[in-house]
Amino acid sequence: xxxxxxxxxxxxxxxxxxxxxxxxxxxxxxxxxxxxxxxxxxxxxxxxxxxxxxxxxxxxxxxxxxxxxxxxxxxxxxxxxxxxxxxxxxxxxxxxxxxxxxxxxxxxxxxxxxxxxxxxxxxxxxxxxxxxxxxxxxxxxxxxxxxxxxxxxxxxxxxxxxxxxxxxxxxxxxxxxxxxxxxxxxxxxxxxxxxxxxxxxxxxxxxxxxxxxxxxxxxxxxxxxxxxxxxxxxxxxxxxxxxxxxxxxxxxxxxxxxxxxxxxxxxxxxxxxxxxxxxxxxxxxxxxxxxxxxxxxxxxxxxx
Amino acid sequence: xxxxxxxxxxxxxxxxxxxxxxxxxxxxxxxxxxxxxxxxxxxxxxxxxxxxxxxxxxxxxxxxxxxxxxxxxxxxxxxxxxxxxxxxxxxxxxxxxxxxxxxxxxxxxxxxxxxxxxxxxxxxxxxxxxxxxxxxxxxxxxxxxxxxxxxxxxxxxxxxxxxxxxxxxxxxxxxxxxxxxxxxxxxxxxxxxxxxxxxxxxxxxxxxxxxxxxxxxxxxxxxxxxxxxxxxxxxxxxxxxxxxxxxxxxxxxxxxxxxxxxxxxxxxxxxxxxxxxxxxxxxxxxxxxxxxxxxxxxxxxxxx
Numbered sequence: 001x002x003x004x005x006x007x008x009x010x011x012x013x014x015x016x017x018x019x020x021x022x023x024x025x026x027x028x029x030x031x032x033x034x035x036x037x038x039x040x041x042x043x044x045x046x047x048x049x050x051x052x053x054x055x056x057x058x059x060x061x062x063x064x065x066x067x068x069x070x071x072x073x074x075x076x077x078x079x080x081x082x083x084x085x086x087x088x089x090x091x092x093x094x095x096x097x098x099x100x101x102x103x104x105x106x107x108x109x110x111x112x113x114x115x116x117x118x119x120x121x122x123x124x125x126x127x128x129x130x131x132x133x134x135x136x137x138x139x140x141x142x143x144x145x146x147x148x149x150x151x152x153x154x155x156x157x158x159x160x161x162x163x164x165x166x167x168x169x170x171x172x173x174x175x176x177x178x179x180x181x182x183x184x185x186x187x188x189x190x191x192x193x194x195x196x197x198x199x200x201x202x203x204x205x206x207x208x209x210x211x212x213x214x215x216x217x218x219x220x221x222x223x224x225x226x227x228x229x230x231x232x233x234x235x236x237x238x239x240x241x242x243x244x245x246x247x248x249x250x251x252x253x254x255x256x257x258x259x260x261x262x263x264x265x266x267x268x269x270x271x272x273x274x275x276x277x278x279x280x281x282x283x284x285x286x287x288x289x290x291x292x293x294x295x296x297x298x299x300x301x302x303x304x
Numbered sequence: 305x306x307x308x309x310x311x312x313x314x315x316x317x318x319x320x321x322x323x324x325x326x327x328x329x330x331x332x333x334x335x336x337x338x339x340x341x342x343x344x345x346x347x348x349x350x351x352x353x354x355x356x357x358x359x360x361x362x363x364x365x366x367x368x369x370x371x372x373x374x375x376x377x378x379x380x381x382x383x384x385x386x387x388x389x390x391x392x393x394x395x396x397x398x399x400x401x402x403x404x405x406x407x408x409x410x411x412x413x414x415x416x417x418x419x420x421x422x423x424x425x426x427x428x429x430x431x432x433x434x435x436x437x438x439x440x441x442x443x444x445x446x447x448x449x450x451x452x453x454x455x456x457x458x459x460x461x462x463x464x465x466x467x468x469x470x471x472x473x474x475x476x477x478x479x480x481x482x483x484x485x486x487x488x489x490x491x492x493x494x495x496x497x498x499x500x501x502x503x504x505x506x507x508x509x510x511x512x513x514x515x516x517x518x519x520x521x522x523x524x525x526x527x528x529x530x531x532x533x534x535x536x537x538x539x540x541x542x543x544x545x546x547x548x549x550x551x552x553x554x555x556x557x558x559x560x561x562x563x564x565x566x567x568x569x570x571x572x573x574x575x576x577x578x579x580x581x582x583x584x585x586x587x588x589x590x591x592x593x594x595x596x597x598x599x600x601x602x603x604x605x606x607x608x
Contacts, residue, residue: 033464038486042464042472093429098421117402121425122472125397125432126464132436133459136452144448148440151455155437160337160346160430168346168426182342 013294020063021056027081031134045115045123046130050088053106057227057295059084061198062205064292065216068285069206075141079150079201082134086154087194089127090163092120099171100253107244128158141205149204157197166190175254180261187228187258188221195224199292215281219292222278227299229271232257233264234304244304275300317598324367325360331385335438349419349427350434354392357410361531361599363388365502366509368596369520372589373510379444383454383505386438390458391498393431394467396424403475404557411548432462445509453508461501470494479558484565491532491562492525499528503596519585523596526582531603533575536561537568542608579604 032047059080066076095102095110096117103113112120134140135150156162166189173182199220203213235250236259250257259267275296282289336351363384370380399406399414400421407417416424438444439454460466470493477486503524507517539554540563554561563571579600586593 037473038476039464039469039472041476042469046464093425096422096425098425118400118475119472121397121400121402122468125428126468128429128432129459129463129468132455133463136456136459144452148448148452148455151436151440151452155433155440159433159437160343160350164426164430164433165343165346168343168423169341171422172342172345 013291013298016291016294017055017057017060017298020060021054023077024056024059024080024084025051027077028084031078031081031085031130033130041115041119042122042126045111045119046127048114049092049111049120049123050085050127053088056084057299058087058194058198060295061195061220061223061292062201064295065199065202065220066205068202068216068288068292069208069212071202071205075139076202076205078134078137078140079205080198082131082140082150082154083194083198083201085127085131085134086158089124089131090158090167090194092124092127094167096120099167102246102249104245143207146204146207150201153197153200153204157193162189162193166193170255173256176256178256178261180258183256183258183261184225186256188225191228191231192221192224195227196220199223212284215284219278219281219296222274222281223296223299226271226274226278226296229258229267229274230300230302232259233267233271234302235259236264271300317595317602320595320598321359321361321364321602324364325358327381328360328363328384328388329355331381332388335382335385335389335434337434345419345423346426346430349415349423350431352418353396353415353424353427354389354431357392360388361603362391362498362502364599365499365524365527365596366505368599369503369506369524370509372506372520372592372596373512373516375506375509380506380509382438382441382444383509384502386435386444386454386458387498387502387505389431389435389438390462393428393435394462394471394498396428396431398471400424403471406550406553408549447511450508450511454505457501457504457508461497466493466497470497474559477560480560482560482565484562487560487562487565488529490560492529495532495535496525496528499531500524503527516588519588523582523585523600526578526585527600527603530575530578530582530600533562533571533578534604534606536563537571537575538606538608539563540568548608575604 028050032050033043035043062080062083063073063076067073091105092111094100095105096112102110104110108114111123131154132151135154136147140150141147158164166186169186170190173186196217197220200213200217203216232250235248258270262270278296279293282292332354336354337347339347366384366387367377367380371377395409396415398404399409400416406414408414412418415427435458436455439458440451444454445451462468470490473490474494477490500521501524504517504521507520512520536554539552562574566574582600583597586596
């Protein structure tokens with residue numbers, strides 16, 4: 001492996017992510033609706049699914065790439081929170097009985113188990129909608145052109161040519177023999193697209209020139225693909241308690257993964273190759289992009 | 305009833321709606337994704353749920369109010385199509401087994417019956433997302449400020465303070481004694497908000513001044529509430545074949561309706577009062593708003 005996991009990786013990238021996650025958590029808490037009345041279970045379910053969870057990798061990518069372009073951190077954090085809301089909606093719906101039928105997520109019962117199926121579907125719908133509402137708010141950026149580019153980017157990423165298509169394909173090819181190209185397309189849509197957009201959002205917020213924009217987008221694309229392969233490896237090798245979700249489930253469910261197609265060693269080599277390419281995409285930014293490189297190194301060496 | 309249903313109502317308002325529906329149909333057909341590959345059932349389900357259906361009242365309101373402000377019809381039609389996509393998503397999700405568990409819609413099997421539950425959930429998600437993508441596209445309006453106002457308006461209308469909250473309340477108060485105020489709030493959120501936004505969208509597209517904006521919004525709000533009451537009356541009194549969906553279902557399902565709270569006569573009087581007030585909101589526009597007045601008259605006299 002040519003991605004130096006010990007020499008150049010600061011020991012505290014996990015700490016950097018944790019500190020960032022705390023800030024995003026506080027912002028999500030402020031942005032998520034709260035209130036009384038008969039709709040209260042909906043608001044509780046949205047908060048349940050969105051708060052106290054995860055590494056917050058996607059919002060970190062938004063704020064870290066935005067910082068490359070000198071964007072105000074508070075504003076970037078709003079776009080980052082919108083991306084995380086979109087991510088949480090996709091998890092709620094993917095976990096539903098009609099989809100992947102998962103009962104455990106981030107170490108806790110999934111949303112439809114903690115509430116009920118109707119409330120979970122609605123909480124997902126409302127989080128998806130809120131993501132666009134947050135992006136469209138003038139507090140996210142003064143310039144309407146920037147905000148509308150974020151809405152265009154996120155809607156393209158999330159919809160029938162992006163994440164939703166990825167989930168549809170994921171269900172459609174269960175228990176079927178698939179080739180590596182199909183798995184890579186599925187994962188590029190289902191997981192890769194939002195990770196790529198997270199990096200791109202920083203360039204949109206920072207009104208980056210086309211070359212710099214393309215560079216962070218290329219970084220995000222390769223990072224997203226690498227991330228998903230490692231996710232699949234951890235599903236095979238990982239520790240259920242540390243992961244906070246059921247492991248070994250992909251094989252049982254007949255899920256199409258690159259581990260299944262390329263084997264563990266092949267899949268790990270592919271993840272490392274993609275992470276290296278992601279790192280190389282950032283050459284033009286010099287030392288300013290070091291934490292983004294660290295993230296790529298973290299993604300392929302993480303144990304959860 | 306002071307809403308003149310025969311004297312001033314042109315006999316062909318239904319014809320006007322039909323002709324408009326054909327144009328929206330053609331545009332939806334162009335805007336909805338199509339393609340091959342393993343995601344094809346998703347694309348088919350989106351088209352199934354969005355095409356060949358309904359009176360297209362909401363998109364008609366968008367284009368008719370936009371015309372009041374001199375907006376180009378082609379562009380208004382794109383915003384109108386986005387509103388209809390949002391509406392169709394809400395129907396798909398409301399019909400799901402975990403929600404209202406409906407098997408018939410617009411005279412055909414509901415989306416989860418024609419496809420399956422997972423595909424229906426995803427088709428709804430993708431239509432909701434596509435609505436924002438269409439609004440954000442420069443083809444909808446040259447000015448990013450106008451497009452972002454449309455996104456803000458639609459997301460506020462659709463989310464946890466709007467339609468999704470309405471559906472949550474609808475489920476929460478089933479089989480419970482509720483007062484008229486609760487039913488009116490529920491319906492204002494679940495159905496009224498999108499009808500109100502449909503009228504408002506024309507004002508946003510036309511960059512109307514605050515008074516004119518408020519006037520069409522007030523029209524839309526009252527029209528939306530009137531529409532829902534008539535819907536509930538038709539559910540009690542209507543003809544299943546003409547309606548294209550099961551009737552008498554609200555009472556069986558213990559749904560909260562104003563018919564239940566006020567009785568049929570009280571509910572009809574309330575619907576007519578709201579339609580009259582909607583019509584009065586349009587006074588400032590004179591003859592130019594006559595088709596919008598006709599729509600209000602149509603809404604309270606319709607049989608399907």
